[in-house]
Amino acid sequence: MDSGALFTFAWRNARHVPEPILRGLFAAGADLTWWRRTGGVRQLERNLARVRPGLDQRALRRLSRAGMRSYMRYYREAFTLSASTPAQIEARVRLEGYENCRRHTRVGTTPVLALAHQGNWDLAGAYATPHIAPVLTVAEKLEPPQVLEEFLGFRRSLGLEILVLGDGDVFRELMRGARGPGKIIPLLADRDLTSRGIEVDLFGLRARVAAGPAALAVSTGAPLIPTSIFYERLTGARRKAAGTPWGIVIRFFPPVDAPAGLTRTASVQAMTQGWVDALAEGIAAHPEDWHMLQKVFVDDLDPDRLARSRAAAAGEDG
Numbered sequence: 001m002d003s004g005a006l007f008t009f010a011w012r013n014a015r016h017v018p019e020p021i022l023r024g025l026f027a028a029g030a031d032l033t034w035w036r037r038t039g040g041v042r043q044l045e046r047n048l049a050r051v052r053p054g055l056d057q058r059a060l061r062r063l064s065r066a067g068m069r070s071y072m073r074y075y076r077e078a079f080t081l082s083a084s085t086p087a088q089i090e091a092r093v094r095l096e097g098y099e100n101c102r103r104h105t106r107v108g109t110t111p112v113l114a115l116a117h118q119g120n121w122d123l124a125g126a127y128a129t130p131h132i133a134p135v136l137t138v139a140e141k142l143e144p145p146q147v148l149e150e151f152l153g154f155r156r157s158l159g160l161e162i163l164v165l166g167d168g169d170v171f172r173e174l175m176r177g178a179r180g181p182g183k184i185i186p187l188l189a190d191r192d193l194t195s196r197g198i199e200v201d202l203f204g205l206r207a208r209v210a211a212g213p214a215a216l217a218v219s220t221g222a223p224l225i226p227t228s229i230f231y232e233r234l235t236g237a238r239r240k241a242a243g244t245p246w247g248i249v250i251r252f253f254p255p256v257d258a259p260a261g262l263t264r265t266a267s268v269q270a271m272t273q274g275w276v277d278a279l280a281e282g283i284a285a286h287p288e289d290w291h292m293l294q295k296v297f298v299d300d301l302d303p304d305r306l307a308r309s310r311a312a313a314a315g316e317d318g
Contacts, residue, residue, distance in 0.1 A: 004146030014079035030072035040293035051287045066288035091241035093127040097252040108181035111223045114213040114275035116190040117291045119229035129159040136161045136177040178220040206298040214271035226253040226275040228282025230289040253278040
């Protein structure tokens, strides 16, 4: 079965499987993938070793196993989220530091949220639209196209407004949204998808992340709010209301500002480092929920491609 057919089958059928059985199936799938030590699992371990450099090999393997279970939990929840009631979604989400966002949305300002691939960002989006502000965001162009269409249909069914990276002038559309009232713009930015990213310090090492959140904030004057998402176990009445043992916490950090007097390029660099520092704190606190099975750190990147990206960035700065 190809990936497009597999995703279609899961979205159409997972919701009909009793949740305890579904949890067991996805946990078993996570453990099997972890045991096979696929390329993604090995990269996850390399990334987690940077987050927790003091771990021995056995502890690192335990952490990567927990990471794979968290990652597969995200997919299990994605395949069934559209069948959740509004009350269940509300019960599954808890906010921390919400005033950092609320003070902007309550006066109609549209903030930009810098996110990592943490926890369940789709659940966060489903919660945000009715409880915080309508969501405008960007999706990566996936292959095959059938998978992209399934993801777009799923996210739009949650009430999210989705732009697809590479389709038209996405940044211009984001600028229009950021300058308008009454939205939030969450952007997954802990991985450079365009080869025009920014190098930052992450856990004491160089890494490449997306320039988009800071560039959008600098271009429009929108507040830039680092936002961390992680899982928590539910108990008691909240677990019963949620219909599941797992919920998420959305943590809003204080907005990131650029020092006065900088050029636009320097402001984007400074603000990017600012949101990276905040999200590094969130990732360090909950490393198993950082679903990063791809290369982020410069030491892991292809040297030739990295050199071309650096040369292109130097030309743009010049």
